[in-house]
Amino acid sequence: MKRLRFAGLHWLLLGSLALLVSCAPPPSELIVYSARNETLIQPIIDKYTAETGQKVQLITDDAGPLIQRLNAEGKNSPADLLITVDAGVLWHAAQLGVLRSIESPVLDANIPEHLRDPRKRWFGLTVRARTIVYSTERVKPEELDTYESLTNEKWRGRLCLRTSKSVYNQSLVAMLIAQHGEEKTEQIVRGWVANLATPAFANDTLLMQAIAAGQCDVGIVNTYYFGRLQRDQPDLPLKLFWPDQNGQGTHVNISGAGVTAHAPRAEQAQKFLEWLSQPQAQALFASLDLEYPASPSAKAVDQVAGWGEFKQSPLNVAQAGELQPAAVRLMDRAGYL
Amino acid sequence: MSAIGRADLPVRSAGTQSQWQGTLLAATLCLPALLPLLVIATALISPETSVWSHLAQHVLPDVVANTVKLVIGVALIAGTLGTSLAWFTTMYDFPGRRWLEWALLLPLAIPAYVLAFVAIGFLDYAGPLQTALRSVFGSSAWFPPIRSTGGAILVLSLALYPYVYLLARSAFLTQGRRVLEVAQTLGHTRRAAIWRVSLPMAKPWIAGGVALVCMETLADFGAVSIFNYNTFTTAIYRAWFGMFSVHAALELSAVLLIFVFVALYLERRSRSGLRFANSRDMTREPPRFALSGPARWLTAGYALVVFLLAFFLPLLQLIWWTIQRAAQDLDARYWEFAMHSIVLAASASLVIVAASLTLAYLLRRPHTRFVKAAVRTATLGYAVPGTVLAVGILFPLVIVNNTLQDAMRVVWGSSAPVILLQSTLLAVLLAYMARFLAVGFNPVESGLERVTHSIDEAAVGMGVSGARLVRKVHVPLLKTSLTTAAILVFVDVMKEMPITLITRPFGWDTLAVRVFNMTSIGEWERAALPALAIVLVGLVPAAMLVRGNRHVA
Numbered sequence: 052m053k054r055l056r057f058a059g060l061h062w063l064l065l066g067s068l069a070l071l072v073s074c075a076p077p078p079s080e081l082i083v084y085s086a087r088n089e090t091l092i093q094p095i096i097d098k099y100t101a102e103t104g105q106k107v108q109l110i111t112d113d114a115g116p117l118i119q120r121l122n123a124e125g126k127n128s129p130a131d132l133l134i135t136v137d138a139g140v141l142w143h144a145a146q147l148g149v150l151r152s153i154e155s156p157v158l159d160a161n162i163p164e165h166l167r168d169p170r171k172r173w174f175g176l177t178v179r180a181r182t183i184v185y186s187t188e189r190v191k192p193e194e195l196d197t198y199e200s201l202t203n204e205k206w207r208g209r210l211c212l213r214t215s216k217s218v219y220n221q222s223l224v225a226m227l228i229a230q231h232g233e234e235k236t237e238q239i240v241r242g243w244v245a246n247l248a249t250p251a252f253a254n255d256t257l258l259m260q261a262i263a264a265g266q267c268d269v270g271i272v273n274t275y276y277f278g279r280l281q282r283d284q285p286d287l288p289l290k291l292f293w294p295d296q297n298g299q300g301t302h303v304n305i306s307g308a309g310v311t312a313h314a315p316r317a318e319q320a321q322k323f324l325e326w327l328s329q330p331q332a333q334a335l336f337a338s339l340d341l342e343y344p345a346s347p348s349a350k351a352v353d354q355v356a357g358w359g360e361f362k363q364s365p366l367n368v369a370q371a372g373e374l375q376p377a378a379v380r381l382m383d384r385a386g387y388l
Numbered sequence: 389m390s391a392i393g394r395a396d397l398p399v400r401s402a403g404t405q406s407q408w409q410g411t412l413l414a415a416t417l418c419l420p421a422l423l424p425l426l427v428i429a430t431a432l433i434s435p436e437t438s439v440w441s442h443l444a445q446h447v448l449p450d451v452v453a454n455t456v457k458l459v460i461g462v463a464l465i466a467g468t469l470g471t472s473l474a475w476f477t478t479m480y481d482f483p484g485r486r487w488l489e490w491a492l493l494l495p496l497a498i499p500a501y502v503l504a505f506v507a508i509g510f511l512d513y514a515g516p517l518q519t520a521l522r523s524v525f526g527s528s529a530w531f532p533p534i535r536s537t538g539g540a541i542l543v544l545s546l547a548l549y550p551y552v553y554l555l556a557r558s559a560f561l562t563q564g565r566r567v568l569e570v571a572q573t574l575g576h577t578r579r580a581a582i583w584r585v586s587l588p589m590a591k592p593w594i595a596g597g598v599a600l601v602c603m604e605t606l607a608d609f610g611a612v613s614i615f616n617y618n619t620f621t622t623a624i625y626r627a628w629f630g631m632f633s634v635h636a637a638l639e640l641s642a643v644l645l646i647f648v649f650v651a652l653y654l655e656r657r658s659r660s661g662l663r664f665a666n667s668r669d670m671t672r673e674p675p676r677f678a679l680s681g682p683a684r685w686l687t688a689g690y691a692l693v694v695f696l697l698a699f700f701l702p703l704l705q706l707i708w709w710t711i712q713r714a715a716q717d718l719d720a721r722y723w724e725f726a727m728h729s730i731v732l733a734a735s736a737s738l739v740i741v742a743a744s745l746t747l748a749y750l751l752r753r754p755h756t757r758f759v760k761a762a763v764r765t766a767t768l769g770y771a772v773p774g775t776v777l778a779v780g781i782l783f784p785l786v787i788v789n790n791t792l793q794d795a796m797r798v799v800w801g802s803s804a805p806v807i808l809l810q811s812t813l814l815a816v817l818l819a820y821m822a823r824f825l826a827v828g829f830n831p832v833e834s835g836l837e838r839v840t841h842s843i844d845e846a847a848v849g850m851g852v853s854g855a856r857l858v859r860k861v862h863v864p865l866l867k868t869s870l871t872t873a874a875i876l877v878f879v880d881v882m883k884e885m886p887i888t889l890i891t892r893p894f895g896w897d898t899l900a901v902r903v904f905n906m907t908s909i910g911e912w913e914r915a916a917l918p919a920l921a922i923v924l925v926g927l928v929p930a931a932m933l934v935r936g937n938r939h940v941a
Contacts, residue, residue, distance in 0.1 A: 078806070082894075088905055088908055088909045089905045090905060090906075090909070091909065108894050108895070110811075110894065111889070111901075111904075111905065112889040112890055113775065113886075113889070113908070114629075115625075115628055115629050115775065115779075116775055116778060116779055116782075116886065116889065116890050119634065119779050119782070120779075120782055120786075120810075120890060123782060123783055123786040123787075124786055124789075124790070124810070125790065127786075127789065127790045127793050129806070129808055143632045146632075214613075214616045216613065216616070216622065216625070216626060216630070218629065218630075221630055249513070249533075249535075250535055250616060251616055252535075252616065253508075253613060253614045253615070253616050254910045255910065256910055256912075257508070257509075257512070257514070260514040261512075261513055261514045263514065264513055264514035264518075264519060266513040266514060276910065279911075340909070372632075375630065375631075375632065376630070376631040376632055376633070379626065379630035379631050380442050380446075380631070383442065383446040383447055384446055388616060388618060
């Protein structure tokens with residue numbers, strides 16, 4: 052045993068050294084932590100590199116672990132920029148202090164006020180609406196109205212929802228709280244649950260397939276999921292409806308980014324962020340996942356534009372984060388799984 | 389021949405020096421698992437009461453009941469499937485036995501969440517089966533819903549039974565058919581002999597396999613979230629990502645760990661003191677038992693159905709999706725992804741099997757309570773939800789890194805080189821060790837129970853001792869167990885996502901990272917390509933394993 056162990060120790064030390072050598076990140080490259088998917092971001096990074104010569108390293112993971120990592124790494128973090136989906140997540144990152152506020156006339160001009168942090172620590176880059184989808188075979192658009200109208204008895208056994216574990220539903224309910232207060236929102240959520248045709252689905256695509264197959268007639272989904280399904284099956288008997296057009300407006304969420312608190316290359320990170328907010332980059336960025344550009348002067352792709360104009364809820368998306376824990380508890384109480 | 393009974397072997401006296409070395413070694417090897425567990429445990433010191441009262445009232449009752457149902461259901465079904473299939477394929481001959489013997493291992497390469505997604509896509513209301521049923525009968529309302537407790541149990545059982553199959557097979561192979569023959573000559577019927585001799589003798593293996601299945605079920609997030617089935621794991625994620633309370637998430641993880649610890653302790657106690665020994669004489673191994681006509685076909689049919697459901701049909705679905713949706717994603721980078729996966733999985737299995745062997749030996753020698761506790765702790769990481777463990781590992785790594793970095797800045801000033809310990813191959817391997825030690829340890833420990841102290845004594849009598857004893861005598865005897873352990877770790881690492889994601893060095897994307905990239909945006913069909921690649925790369929070791937054991941079978 053003894054000899055065996057010492058021989059092993061040598062190898063272990065040698066091996067560890069070899070394993071450590073591969074670690075140093077190249078100092079001139081911009082390092083981006085991204086919870087937005089690699090396939091939806093790499094093309095725009097490639098374009099940026101081609102235009103400016105700035106190289107960018109991407110580390111992708113879920114938002115939760117990435118933010119914890121940034122937080123733990125503190126002032127030794129190699130990351131310059133955090134990119135993620137969902138306003139609530141960005142709010143949470145800012146709350147933990149891993150993002151810095153930046154003064155940029157370019158960003159202020161390009162990104163509308165309700166799509167960025169009031170304290171300028173993060174900026175929305177693309178917009179998606181969480182809206183109503185319905186079966187064109189069994190529902191007339193005149194029957195639809197607001198999110199809360201889905202609690203109406205006529206939808207009993209006809210509504211499909213995605214799980215309340217989805218951050219998009221958590222943000223939607225948080226924004227409903229911002230609009231109506233907790234008490235009324237809880238009634239709305241209870242009303243939805245009472246109308247469910249089948250237990251909540253794990254994702255929007257399964258939900259829309261269930262509507263198409265006739266298991267239910269209406270649901271609530273993100274626009275780009277509808278877009279992807281429509282792209283694959285153009286004759287899908289489903290359509291989008293923009294709720295609350297005579298009231299507050301349709302709930303929107305963002306994907307966005309912020310420069311990290313201890314960014315070693317903060318200046319370059321800000322330049323990249325500003326570049327991303329310009330109309331040309333905005334159009335490309337949004338087109339990658341059939342989203343709306345955050346900048347009003349950039350255009351959405353034809354397929355997306357074809358769903359029609361709609362009024363966005365003007366509430367600042369930061370509230371989605373602030374009220375998200377309350378929203379989750381509310382959904383727990385209402386039995387929305 | 390074989391002896392089952394209370395341990396009556398003389399305890400050899402051990403020098404204090406070797407005792408100390410053992411203690412040190414055990415402490416070092418359990419460190420990667422211990423540190424994240426400590427991170428989790430510290431959360432219990434200052435409970436976050438407001439979140440807890442909410443959880444206790446609205447979340448925990450359901451979650452605890454669901455988790456218990458799921459674990460018991462999966463343990464029973466996966467245990468039964470794995471043990472019975474291992475029994476049939478090692479003891480009997482039936483049509484297709486030769487290829488089913490290894491084919492039944494293949495589901496190991498299909499991640500549980502992939503199987504779950506395929507099952508729901510195929511069997512839910514909008515899926516092709518129910519659509520066809522509706523077009524024939526007008527309604528499919530009588531069809532049992534797949535998104536249900538039963539559905540989740542079934543899918544996880546089909547995904548996880550290979551752990552039990554592999555370990556039970558290893559037990560039955562090393563125990564040999566002669567045992568049954570002897571029991572029969574002693575007046576037992578075949579059936580009685582199975583229940584009274586063969587199964588009890590295989591108990592450590594079966595229990596080891598079922599323990600792995602239970603831990604994997606408790607830690608599973610991917611599959612249950614596709615079913616939207618709420619378990620402890622989903623509650624942990626909800627507290628973390630939904631309520632932004634890392635603290636509550638860690639607390640829930642700690643509670644989960646206490647359950648696991650108690651369960652493992654009880655399982656250990658139930659078999660402590662038992663010794664299982666057997667020396668095989670392979671030259672005189674009797675032929676496989678013959679089965680009567682109908683029984684042959686029934687057995688073959690049963691094995692075939694399991695194979696079809698757990699592997700072949702999901703594989704067809706993956707191939708179909710790849711052709712339809714993902715073929716354009718295939719490019720030269722896939723060689724790189726596959727290479728990264730293989731390098732990580734192979735080096736992890738090497739390190740983990742070596743560590744498992746060391747720990748198993750420490751337990752085999754006379755040992756202190758401390759060593760025993762250290763070994764048990766080292767294998768707990770398998771029951772912790774992946775993302776929680778990943779973050780738990782990251783914290784200590786980052787602390788070490790930042791301390792070193794600060795020290796270097798003190799010495800070299802601003803020209804100090806920048807280090808990033810948390811994204812190095814070393815970090816990945818340490819993290820895998822924290823997670824997968826149980827997977828390597830359980831088969832090795834069971835295998836070592838077959839090597840009796842009398843074998844050691846005989847060897848020592850012939851002048852073979854120390855490292856040579858291990859190399860010349862034990863390793864050949866342990867070959868089946870060691871290969872089993874290596875393959876299990878290899879395939880598990882290939883499928884692993886959260887740890888790989890958070891600790892991989894820059895540019896080190898693997899096949900599993902590709903799967904994550906697709907599934908995290910809900911593009912399941914496009915995830916079929918990397919998933920298929922994992923299956924293909926996982927097939928090679930599975931085939932190797934069975935070929936390696938052929939001579940025994």
